Amino acid sequence: MQSSAETAGPNLLEVRGLTKIFGTLKACDGVDLTIAKGEIHALLGENGAGKSTLVKMLFGSLEPNDGVISWNGEPVTIASPSMAKKLGIGMVFQHFSLFEALTAAENIALSLQADTPLSTISAKARALSYSYGLPLDPEALVGDLSVGERQRIEIIRCLLQTPDLIILDEPTSVLTPQEADKLFETLERLRAEGKSILYISHRLDEVRRLCDRATIMRHGKVVGHCDPRQETPSSLARMMVGSEVKNAERPPSAASGEEILGICGLSRKPAGPFSMPLKNIWLSVRAGEVLGIAGVAGNGQGEFFEAVSGEARQEAGDAIRIRGQQAGRLGISARRLLGAAFVPEERLGHGAAPRMKLSENLLLSRHRTDRKAFIGTGGFVKSGAIQSAAQRIIKAMDVRKSAPDPEAAALSGGNLQKFIIGRELDRQPALMVVNQPTWGVDAGAAARIRQALIELARGGSAVLVISQDLDELFEMSDAIAVMHNGELSKPIPIAEATLEKIGLLMGGAEPGHVHVSAETA
Numbered sequence: 001m002q003s004s005a006e007t008a009g010p011n012l013l014e015v016r017g018l019t020k021i022f023g024t025l026k027a028c029d030g031v032d033l034t035i036a037k038g039e040i041h042a043l044l045g046e047n048g049a050g051k052s053t054l055v056k057m058l059f060g061s062l063e064p065n066d067g068v069i070s071w072n073g074e075p076v077t078i079a080s081p082s083m084a085k086k087l088g089i090g091m092v093f094q095h096f097s098l099f100e101a102l103t104a105a106e107n108i109a110l111s112l113q114a115d116t117p118l119s120t121i122s123a124k125a126r127a128l129s130y131s132y133g134l135p136l137d138p139e140a141l142v143g144d145l146s147v148g149e150r151q152r153i154e155i156i157r158c159l160l161q162t163p164d165l166i167i168l169d170e171p172t173s174v175l176t177p178q179e180a181d182k183l184f185e186t187l188e189r190l191r192a193e194g195k196s197i198l199y200i201s202h203r204l205d206e207v208r209r210l211c212d213r214a215t216i217m218r219h220g221k222v223v224g225h226c227d228p229r230q231e232t233p234s235s236l237a238r239m240m241v242g243s244e245v246k247n248a249e250r251p252p253s254a255a256s257g258e259e260i261l262g263i264c265g266l267s268r269k270p271a272g273p274f275s276m277p278l279k280n281i282w283l284s285v286r287a288g289e290v291l292g293i294a295g296v297a298g299n300g301q302g303e304f305f306e307a308v309s310g311e312a313r314q315e316a317g318d319a320i321r322i323r324g325q326q327a328g329r330l331g332i333s334a335r336r337l338l339g340a341a342f343v344p345e346e347r348l349g350h351g352a353a354p355r356m357k358l359s360e361n362l363l364l365s366r367h368r369t370d371r372k373a374f375i376g377t378g379g380f381v382k383s384g385a386i387q388s389a390a391q392r393i394i395k396a397m398d399v400r401k402s403a404p405d406p407e408a409a410a411l412s413g414g415n416l417q418k419f420i421i422g423r424e425l426d427r428q429p430a431l432m433v434v435n436q437p438t439w440g441v442d443a444g445a446a447a448r449i450r451q452a453l454i455e456l457a458r459g460g461s462a463v464l465v466i467s468q469d470l471d472e473l474f475e476m477s478d479a480i481a482v483m484h485n486g487e488l489s490k491p492i493p494i495a496e497a498t499l500e501k502i503g504l505l506m507g508g509a510e511p512g513h514v515h516v517s518a519e520t521a
C-alpha cells in the first residue's frame with residue numbers, strides 16, 4: 001500500500017489524533033486525516049470501522065473525546081452542524097433527514113436562514129439543481145419522490161450553503177447506475193471548481209473511478225492510504241477487510257419443483273401520483289432456487305415488495321400463494337405464519353425500530369411466528385431464550401457493536417443490515433423475500449449475506465431477491481426476471497442471461513425482441 005498520508009497542495013482540513021469513545025468502544029481511535037483543496041478523498045473501511053463516527057465529528061454532530069481539527073491551518077472546535085456549515089463544511093447523510101409531508105423547498109428552507117422567502121429558496125434550488133445536472137422540482141412533496149430524488153434534495157440543500165468541503169456518506173447506495181453517473185459528473189465539476197469532497201462508499205469500482213486518494217480505516221484506526229486509481233477492487237477490499245474477499249459460491253440448483261411462492265396475475269393501482277402500478281405479474285419461485293429481480297429503481301420494485309410482503313394487501317386471495325395457501329388478502333404477520341420472511345430496503349424504522357434494543361427488535365418481529373420459543377405460559381416473555389437467539393444471530397452474521405445488546409440505532413448501517421438479515425435467516429423460513437440485501441454493506445459482509453441466502457435456498461427454501469446491483473444478481477441467482485414499468489419479464493435462467501440481455505430488458509425492450517444468440521450469450 002502506497003503511503004500518501006500528506007497532501008501535496010495546501011490542506012483544507014487536517015485532523016490529528018481524533019478519538020470518539022462510546023461506552024468501552026473506541027469507535028475512532030487517534031485518527032489522522034488530511035484533505036487537500038480540490039481533491040476527492042475516499043474514506044474506506046468495513047462496516048463499523050468508524051467512518052460515520054469520524055465524519056459526524058467533522059460535521060459537529062458528535063463531540064470528540066480527544067484530538068485536534070484544523071481548518072485552513074487554524075485549530076477549530078466544531079460544536080454543532082450550524083458551526084460546521086458556517087466554516088464551510090456541508091454533509092449529505094446516509095439516512096435522509098427530510099420531512100415527507102413538506103415540499104422539497106420547504107425542507108431546504110428549514111436548514112437555511114429563517115428570513116429567506118420560500119419563493120427565493122425555490123428559485124435558487126431549481127436553478128442550482130439544473131446547473132449541476134441534478135434536476136429537481138422544489139414544489140414536489142417529498143413523500144411522493146423516489147429515493148434518488150430525495151437524495152438530490154439533500155445534495156442541493158448542501159450546495160446552497162456553498163461549502164468548501166462536502167462530505168457524502170454512501171451517496172450512491174440508493175441510486176440507479178444512471179443517477180450515480182450524474183452524481184459523479186456533478187462531483188467532478190465541484191472538484192474542478194476547487195471544492196473538496198470526502199467520499200464514503202463501499203462501491204470500490206466507483207471509488208477507483210472518482211477519487212484522488214483514499215484513507216482506509218479498520219476497527220477505529222487508520223490502517224493505510226492509497227491512490228485508488230492504482231488499485232483493483234479486490235486489492236482495496238483486502239486493505240479494508242484485512243483478508244481476501246471471495247465471491248459467493250453457488251452450487252447447482254436443487255429446485256425440487258415444489259412451488260413456494262406463486263404470483264398469479266398480480267395487478268395493483270398506483271397508491272399515489274408518483275407510484276407505479278403493477279401490471280399482471282406472474283411468477284413462480286420454487287424450493288431450492290434463488291430468483292433475482294433486476295430493474296432500474298422506480299419501476300415498481302418497491303410496490304411489488306409491498307404486495308408480496310402483505311404491506312399492501314390484494315383483493316384477490318389467489319393473486320399471491322405461499323406454500324399453496326391463498327395469501328393475497330393476508331397481512332404481513334399472517335404471511336410470516338405461513339413460513340415467509342421479508343427484509344425491506346429501509347433498515348431504520350421499517351426493518352428495525354431504532355430506539356429498541358436488538359433483542360427487543362427480535363421479539364417484536366418474531367413473537368407471533370416463534371411464540372412457543374419466546375413466550376411462556378401466562379404470556380411471560382422468555383428473556384433468556386430471546387437473548388440467546390439474539391446472540392446466535394450476532395455471532396452467525398458477525399455483527400460488530402459497542403455493547404452486548406445495543407439499540408438498533410447504535411449499530412453502524414451495515415451491521416444493522418447484517419442483524420436484520422440474520423434475524424430472518426435464523427427462522428429458516430420456507431420463503432425469503434429481500435429487497436436490496438447488501439445496501440451499505442462492506443464487501444466481506446456482502447459476500448457472507450449472499451452465501452447465506454444461497455445456502456438457505458439450497459437447504460430447500462425459496463429465495464426472491466430484488467436488487468439494483470446486477471453483479472450481485474448474477475452471483476446469486478438461478479434465474480433473473482426484469483421489472484420495467486410495473487411489468488415483470490419471464491425469468492431468464494442464469495445460463496442464458498447476459499448483462500446485455502438483462503440491460504435491454506431494464507431499458508424497456510420487449511421481451512420477445514431480446515434473443516439469446518451465440519454472439520450475445
Ligand SMILES: Nc1ncnc2c1ncn2[C@@H]1O[C@H](COP(=O)(O)OP(=O)(O)OP(=O)(O)O)[C@@H](O)[C@H]1O
Pocket residue numbers: 022025027045046047048049050051052053054400401402409410411412413414415440442
Ligand atoms: N451512537 C452510538 N452509540 C454507541 N455506539 C455507536 C454509536 N454510533 C456508532 N457506534 C458504534 O461505533 C462503531 C463505528 O460505527 P460507524 O457508524 O462509525 O461505522 P461505519 O464505518 O460508518 O460503518 P458502516 O459502513 O456500516 O456505515 C460501531 O461499532 C457502532 O456500533
